[in-house]
Amino acid sequence: xxxxxxxxxxxxxxxxLIGCTALVLAVTxxxxxxxxxxxxxxxxxxxxxxASDATGTTGGSAADAAHVHTVATWAEFKAALANGGTAPKIxxxxxxIDANAEGCDSFAAPGYDFAQYLADYDPAVWGYDKVVSGExxxxxxxxxxxxxxxxxxxxxxxxxxxxxxxxxxxxxxSLQIKAVDNVIIRNLAFESPLDCFPQWDPTDxxxxxxxxxxxxxxxxxxxxVWMDHNTFTDGDHPDSxxxxxxxxxxxxxxxxxxxVKGADYVTASWNVFADHDKTILIGNSDSAATAAVDRxxxxxxxxxxxxxxxxxxxxxxxxxxxxxxxxxxxxDSAYSYSFGIGMESQLVAEHNAFTLPDGISAGTVLKxxxxxxxxxxxxxxxxxxxxLIAVHNAQIPGETLQSGAGWTPTLRTxxxxxxxxxxxxxxxxxxxxIC
Numbered sequence: 001x002x003x004x005x006x007x008x009x010x011x012x013x014x015x016x017l018i019g020c021t022a023l024v025l026a027v028t029x030x031x032x033x034x035x036x037x038x039x040x041x042x043x044x045x046x047x048x049x050x051a052s053d054a055t056g057t058t059g060g061s062a063a064d065a066a067h068v069h070t071v072a073t074w075a076e077f078k079a080a081l082a083n084g085g086t087a088p089k090i091x092x093x094x095x096x097i098d099a100n101a102e103g104c105d106s107f108a109a110p111g112y113d114f115a116q117y118l119a120d121y122d123p124a125v126w127g128y129d130k131v132v133s134g135e136x137x138x139x140x141x142x143x144x145x146x147x148x149x150x151x152x153x154x155x156x157x158x159x160x161x162x163x164x165x166x167x168x169x170x171x172x173x174s175l176q177i178k179a180v181d182n183v184i185i186r187n188l189a190f191e192s193p194l195d196c197f198p199q200w201d202p203t204d205x206x207x208x209x210x211x212x213x214x215x216x217x218x219x220x221x222x223x224x225v226w227m228d229h230n231t232f233t234d235g236d237h238p239d240s241x242x243x244x245x246x247x248x249x250x251x252x253x254x255x256x257x258x259x260v261k262g263a264d265y266v267t268a269s270w271n272v273f274a275d276h277d278k279t280i281l282i283g284n285s286d287s288a289a290t291a292a293v294d295r296x297x298x299x300x301x302x303x304x305x306x307x308x309x310x311x312x313x314x315x316x317x318x319x320x321x322x323x324x325x326x327x328x329x330x331x332d333s334a335y336s337y338s339f340g341i342g343m344e345s346q347l348v349a350e351h352n353a354f355t356l357p358d359g360i361s362a363g364t365v366l367k368x369x370x371x372x373x374x375x376x377x378x379x380x381x382x383x384x385x386x387x388l389i390a391v392h393n394a395q396i397p398g399e400t401l402q403s404g405a406g407w408t409p410t411l412r413t414x415x416x417x418x419x420x421x422x423x424x425x426x427x428x429x430x431x432x433x434i435c
Contacts (some may be wrong), residue, residue, distance in 0.1 A: 112136065158183075168188055185226070216255075220260055258282075259282045260284045362395075368400075
């Protein structure tokens with residue numbers, strides 16, 4: 001699915017933007033003058049999701065003039081991130097910044113030959129019973145390491161990154177928000193990074209798989225992060241455009257947003273997640289080692305987001321207390337599920353709207369991976385109030401879900417009627433639509 005197909009209201013500026021220009025009034029005497037609002041100075045409102053808990057989320061709003069940067073290139077952006085350490089900083093992104101402007105060939109290690117890679121590891125030659133190894137796999141790994149170093153950008157604590165003007169955002173970049181506190185990311189369009197060197201794993205499943213790296217944004221052990229009014233999409237490289245080798249799609253995408261390794265206190269509001277397969281992962285493993293890190297963390301709020309043209313993971317959840325309300329989920333024929341119920345997850349999914357096409361049943365909205373009770377109340381499917389747990393259990397009796405997440409969200413500033421959610425969210429979510 002191409003992002004340009006969002007029911008006629010993506011990419012092009014919607015008429016709903018009229019009256020949505022971010023203005024404030026500066027009063028001098030008796031004269032009021034409209035002035036552009038400085039997004040970099042804005043902070044998360046009290047009570048707005050998990051990121052508002054405890055110390056709240058202010059990002060770089062307190063930055064002095066020396067730590068306010070406007071950037072238009074990948075080099076400028078990385079330099080701005082590095083300037084001043086953890087001192088509050090505001091980085092304003094102008095235009096689309098391409099982290100892979102020189103193309104995949106620029107990362108290739110000398111001697112790497114994809115045609116030779118395909119010949120060496122063809123299942124007819126290599127088989128399916130052992131992982132690949134040898135010269136071309138070593139060169140592929142070296143090439144991948146070059147790309148990894150080039151396209152990842154590490155965001156420090158106390159930072160706000162905002163898009164300014166039209167078409168602000170990143171292409172082919174992976175923002176790493178790792179083991180830091182107090183970050184705001186707003187008003188940016190992310191085109192998923194394309195993995196130039198996926199690895200063939202013949203032991204993955206019965207017939208092998210191509211595995212890729214790089215998410216548009218990764219929250220790895222980070223705390224107090226607000227992701228607001230961003231757009232995430234595969235852009236010009238949807239999965240449908242990718243080739244097939246060894247009978248499997250040459251997968252060059254990973255996720256759009258991953259929240260892992262004990263990350264905590266996150267609010268994702270008014271974003272668009274579009275045209276992707278494995279979209280959002282909260283908690284990346286069932287292992288005992290992962291449980292020791294994630295248990296008691298991964299508190300995340302999703303509200304007023306548009307999830308459209310996705311296959312799965314909106315999100316898939318392990319551990320954590322996840323509050324998902326007032327979101328709009330729009331499915332197409334490739335749809336698999338929205339909420340993945342995983343190890344010790346405590347999901348509350350309320351007041352959401354789902355638009356499903358003919359042939360896609362409401363029972364598939366929830367997917368059970370592990371026994372973990374959830375709360376799912378006041379959700380509407382195609383305009384009709386629907387008990388998501390009941391319809392799931394009736395349609396998929398072999399994966400019976402239990403009701404009752406065991407906690408009640410309190411960090412909500414405003415809850416809209418789920419009947420009104422499609423009209424509100426579809427016109428106001430995403431980059432360029434901050435009111």
